Amino acid sequence: MIAGLSSLLVAAIAVTTWWVLDQRDNIDYVTAQVTRGAVTRAVTATGTVNPELTIIVGAAVSGIIQELYCDYNTEVKKGQVCARIDPRPYQSIVDQRKAELAVAKAQLEKDKANEAYTKFALGRYANLIESHAVSQDVFDNAKNAHDQAMAQIVFDEATIRLRQASLDAAQVNLDYASIVSPVDGTVVSRNVTMGQTVASSFQTPTLFLIASDLAKMQVDANVSEGDIGGIKPGHKATFTVDAYPRRTFEGKVTQVRQSPQTVQNVVTYDVVIGVDNSDFALKPGLTAASRIVVDRREDVTRVPNQALRYVPRSLPRAALSDHARVWVLRDGRPEAVTVVTGLDDGSFTEIVSGDLKPGDLVIIAEQVATANRATMPRLGR
Known part of the structure; x- marks a missing residue:
């Protein structure tokens, strides 16, 4: 009985080392090269473009708007009169x-x-x-x-x-009675007209919305609770807006706010991305699709993620391993190589150790054709 178990063990080890093809099958392998390059882990989130500082200008007294000096897009200075209530x-x-x-x-x-x-x-x-x-x-x-x-x-x-x-x-x-701008900035909203009566008895009415500096904007990105742990101030970020589909804007995380936002049992956190807007291309309210880089490894050995998911069709279940493994095509035959993986960016995975070098061909899929079967692709798990 011991001799029988030893034979089975030797057979299983042999299967994990190399795989002998069934001579009745004609197998074509889809391969990819092992390369050296960057592996970047990023978090994606949607958000809204906003000015860094927006001030609501209201009326502290009631009365009739007698004069109106500011309109949409008016550049104002601190202390400048924007409107005057009948004094x-x-x-x-x-x-x-x-x-x-x-x-x-x-x-x-x-x-x-x-x-x-x-x-x-x-x-x-x-x-x-x-x-x-x-x-x-x-x-x-x-x-x-x-x-x-x-x-x-x-x-x-x-x-x-x-x-x-x-x-x-x-x-x-x-x-x-003189409504003045508290800061230097641009009027982005006007909610009052000449002759209108404003009443401040119970609630201060909003007359103007002034952005302090449209040359500096921010993206308020909604990041899910599963991704928020890896984001810190200083992380680089990129984002796109529908207004400029071919342009990618760059910025940095300036703040990770602690207050959660729960909508339909989904918890998100506001991550603020600061961005330079010297050309005034970005407008308040634009929807931004952001990508925040949380980790990056430069010039590392990497393989496509499909290579780690690939398993030969005829490999016995007993030969499967809990360790990360890729199959390398050497001398026309697949050979299993156990590896230690590092950072994964969704497309490539860093290889920390293992018998791999740049230029090796790793199998990512296979196509099997027999006399009785049509060609069938073999993809990774």
């Missing part, structure tokens, strides 16, 4: 607050004069009470009048501060 209601409030402040200041001057008089009177009564020329009640009344005059001055000063604050608030609202 008359707010100007009248400012004028009223100025008048109230003036009254408060006048009242302060009046009360200062009164305080000076009561102070003088108190001093006089103080001298008279020493000579018993006036009663204590007269002196006490004079002192009380002076104390009240001093308190009135403190009250007047507080009133002036209050009136000044009211005037400042009214002035702020008047300034808000």
Whole structure:
């Protein structure tokens, strides 16, 4: 029995080393060369082209749009007026607050004069009470009048501060009637027209959308949770847009955002790809098909992935191996070579070790023709 098992083992080892063809079959092999080159692993994702910074410009006060200075594609500078709400209601409030402040200041001057008089009177009564020329009640009344005059001055000063604050608030609202750009940029959206009434009582209305710098854009790519682990800031990326089907844009990953986005139980993460747009070819909102390089090996021995999937048709199941293996055509006969693989980019696989060298022919498929059968291709698993 031991002798029988030994015979079977020797036969299995022999089958894994070389394969003897059935003489009744005429087999043609489809081969590919072992080459040296780059193997690149990349993640593909779709996304949207957006400006790096987009500012929503709204109205802080309500009113009627009286003047409109900015339109779509208008180049604006920081502080430039884009629209103006009718300022008359707010100007009248400012004028009223100025008048109230003036009254408060006048009242302060009046009360200062009164305080000076009561102070003088108190001093006089103080001298008279020493000579018993006036009663204590007269002196006490004079002192009380002076104390009240001093308190009135403190009250007047507080009133002036209050009136000044009211005037400042009214002035702020008047300034808000002028809608200004907060940054240098380009108007990409205008949501208001002349004569339109805007109401900011409950929610700030959006009047303009301004992109800070259209010469620098970004792609917000939606990367699946299965691929996000390999992506890091600094990775190179390329993408295409339908507007320029023959052009490939280049960029780098600038940010991998932590917030997940779940749509129909599919979890994705926003990966931001920065791209130079000096020629202003890219427009906000374009759909981008991106390819992010997560690993790359230069000048390595590589084989087509089909070679690793190929298995000879007549190979017994017992001869199959759990180790990576390719079949090399040597002297017209296939020979199994066990290899250690590295990076896989979907088309080629890096060969880390194994009896392979550039120029060797690896089998990727076969075609078998017999007298009783039509030609049938043998592809990899």
